[in-house]
Amino acid sequence: MSTDHDLVHVSRLRPGMVLSDELIDSNGLVMLARGAVLGEATIASLRRHHIDMVPVARVEAHVPPDAEAVRARLDYLFRKHVPDDDNDWAGGLLRRYVEDYRMERGVAP
């Protein structure tokens, strides 16, 4: 299904890896759903079922946001906003929250 995965031999599976496709047994039944996070017990069970290769989602390296670029773009987007204008505080708050969001501060998704 998805192209952003690696086929990993069962001996190289590590807890925490994520299944990129569902695993179907010889009877056509779903053993594990797509997106399942592999644990020690699951990996042992896969070995017992003589499963060879398992499709594992490729983890993209997380690129931290470029603070300067984020701020520069927000400065431009909010260029008509007057920071000290009491009538425009909602705009200021929106800007602050979007900056926090872009900088991945605060609540995790």
Next chain:
Amino acid sequence: MSAALTIDPATLVDGLDDLPSLPAVVMELLGSIDEDDLDISLLARKVAADGALTAKTLRLANSSAFGLQVKATTIAQAMTYLGFQATRNLIMSAAMTGCFPSGRCRSFDDRAFWRLSIASAACARVLARHLHFNQDVAFTAGLLHGIGRLVLATRFPEAYELVLRERKRLDAGLIEVEQAMLGLDHVDAGVALAGHWQFSDTLRQAIACQRTPETPGAGFLATIVHVAAAVAHALDLAGDADEMVPPVSSVAWTALGLSEEAWLHVFRETELQYEEMSAILMT
């Protein structure tokens, strides 16, 4: 700025007959947004007669925003799974995004326009969920709030071309430049279209008050649309290099009453829904 460009509000309404017409069934759906006693199976059959519209509607219905466990394969099924009102709004969204001709007005970027509209719709829907407001009505209002810009670009391409160039030159708010050069703005044009296409009163009111949600009687939908549009601009989802966040009404912002934590969730959900919806609506 030349006064010769000024558009007589009367011609705005008359000229709307030149605008593309929506499929008859969509007109019927639009007029019925507040009603709940329609012949649903008859409407489902009428929509099903339009293959392209049906395909687009079903892709929307099966997108993850609606979390269906079983895929809907017919309009009637979508209505059963999602409910009539949700399906009706999906049909309208699918029909609207395909019905205006592009390219009449060179400076008008209709792809960016629809990206912003879809982002506003996604945000309005997310906000509505947080606030226990009707999500489908919010989505439609978000999608259509800026439709007056399409009306002006389609009906008065030469005059609007000059407006857009002037806006770029001055780096000013669009509404202000429209007002100064045309004597009316895209909110007026949107309200005129809402009348012409027989939008429900709720929807028309939200379009009319999108920039002034603090007006007494504007309604909560106008508040949602106002803030949703500002968020869509602030999240930079239109992909417009000249993007500018319009003023945000403090009254509207306060009325939503969301914490920062809630807002960060709203941004995230808006971006996710936007991505999926735009992939479907902009094909």
